[in-house]
Amino acid sequence: MTAVVIGCDGGNLTEYQQQIDAEVHDIIDRKWSGRMGQKASYSMTEAGTDQALYELEDMLGDRGVLALPQAVTLATEYNRQYQQEKELLYLQALDLTVVRHAYEANPFSTGRAEYVYDEGDEAAAADLATGFTRLLSDGTRITTSVALAWANLASGSDGISGVFDASVFKPLLRGSDPLVVLEPLTQAERDTIYQLRSFNRFRKEQVVAVFTLYFQALQQLDRVRNAEENYKKLRNLYTTMQKRAEVGRFEKLELQQAEQDVIQARDILIQERKDYEDAVDALKLFLNVPPTVEFKLDADQLAAISTEESVTFTEAQAISAAMELRLDLANARDRVEDARRKVVVAADAVRAELNIAAGGQAGTESLAGLSSEELVSVGLELDLPLDRTDEKAAWRASLITLNQQKRAQAELEDVIAAQVRQAYRDMVEAGQLYSTQVESLELADERFEHTSMLQQYDRASTRDVLDAQEDYLDAQDRATEARVQFLLAKLRFYRDAGVMQIRPDGMWQLGAEGTEAANDQPDVESYIDEWMRRRRSSRQKEL
Secondary structure, rough: OOOOOOOHHHHHHHHHHHHHHHHHHHHHHHHHHHOOOOOOOOOOOOOOOHHHHHHHHHHHHHOOOOOOHHHHHHHHEEEEEEEHHHHHHHHHHHHHHHHHHHHHEEEEEEEEEEEEOOOOOEEEEEEEEEEEEEEOOHHHOEEHHHHHHHEOOOOOOOOOEEEEEEEEEEEEOOOOOOOHHOOOHHHHHHHHHHHHHHHHHHHHHHHHHHHHHHHHHHHHHHHHHHHHHHHHHHHHHHHHHHHHHHHHOHHHHHHHHHHHHHHHHHHHHHHHHHHHHHHHHHHHHOOOOOOOOOEEOHHHHHHOOOOOOOOOOOOHHHHHHHHHHHHHHHHHHHHHHHHHHHHHHHHHOOOOOEEEEEEEEEOOOOOOOEEEEEEEEEEEEEOOOOOOOOHHHHHHHHHHHHHHHHHHHHHHHHHHHHHHHHHHHHHHHHHHHHHHHHHHHHHHHHHHHHHHHHHHHHOEEEEHHHHHHHHHHHHHHHHHHHHHHHHHHHHHEEEEEEEEEOOOEEEEEEEOOOOOOOOOOOOOOHHHHHHHHHHHHHHHHHO
């Protein structure tokens, strides 16, 4: 047997893909609401590692430095999880196209041809049927078709017959409520919105992840530089002490202490360099860049971190904003509404079933239409609810599911409130800690300078100088860590409060219009008020 496939060459498949992509993208564009932020590059790409390397090479240029915005752009294009999230969004919109199609006029066309040879008798026949079916919102299903049949027998008889067939099936009780009939379509439409919200929630989480990895690597780079400076200082101190020991100014024990600290400083430097390479490799893995590719980070980003502690809004305001703006919470609330509809749908299945079935046929026996036949039928179908055990169980289960969704919503609201409270406290604490660490660094610097001066006049021991330098190194590292943690704490707070929005290039901003950049100090309270106003006016329009 040979199978023949018609109309499936590569060119047609490409056209099919373009048509499907256009329909899916149109759905996403229409359902992308303003509170989700600016529309992102959600189109799926087949670009792999080679394309990422080419784009990375173009970004690095002659300096070989990967700036923070470029890292965010790479993550948006090539991060594996980001690609999967785009695919999930696409597939959900694709499912919606299939469900929508079920409520449209669906054409069909079938045909068959055969030749039979049996001990000298021959016969040939062919038939073709074409028509459409349509499901209406009240459950009515309409089907029409036109069929043609041709036959040529060995006896010499030859003829063509045609039949027009139409049928209507209309439920009067069970299955007649438009809410029930349209439930698959309604759920598919809402599921697409849910996936859009999840996608945009993920984008916020991803930009925080990129910032975290990038600045953790920068923090480690700063530790390397501090360790290098510490090693040089201790080595110079040891050299000076050697010269003074030769003229009897230092005991051998003190010189050995200095030498031991030099060795420890070198070990620390080696470890810090290793940790930096590990941090950069973690960033590369997240960006989907091979670990063997080398690039530098923009160290100026550390100095660009704003450390102002001005907080003009309260914790209660932040929680209120999160209750309005969090996309995952919006999904949880709408799933409660879904569960309520499911209760109505399940209750409808318990009802009695009464349907009207009507049909008609008209046909001819020959091409000339010399004879014809017509048939019209109308009937009722009744199914009394004598045994609805399965349906009743499904209805009871739907009530339990509704209660579960309500509890899930309430739990998520509590979780979000706790997240915002924690993020708010972390942000305030990080700002205060940074101020403390800056003061500690200044004192450690003064202490080292003062102790070094006292040592020259034999008023401080070698151990005092070595301890002062160790504390200075520790204060440097802690100050940088506090600076980075303050930035990341603010980002996590903006993310958890729902006020963070993502631009098409992957970078973040506050508010709907994108007037604030990542390194600016925004007026968060005004953005919260603006978002709440916009949310109230648009919430009813979203679905």
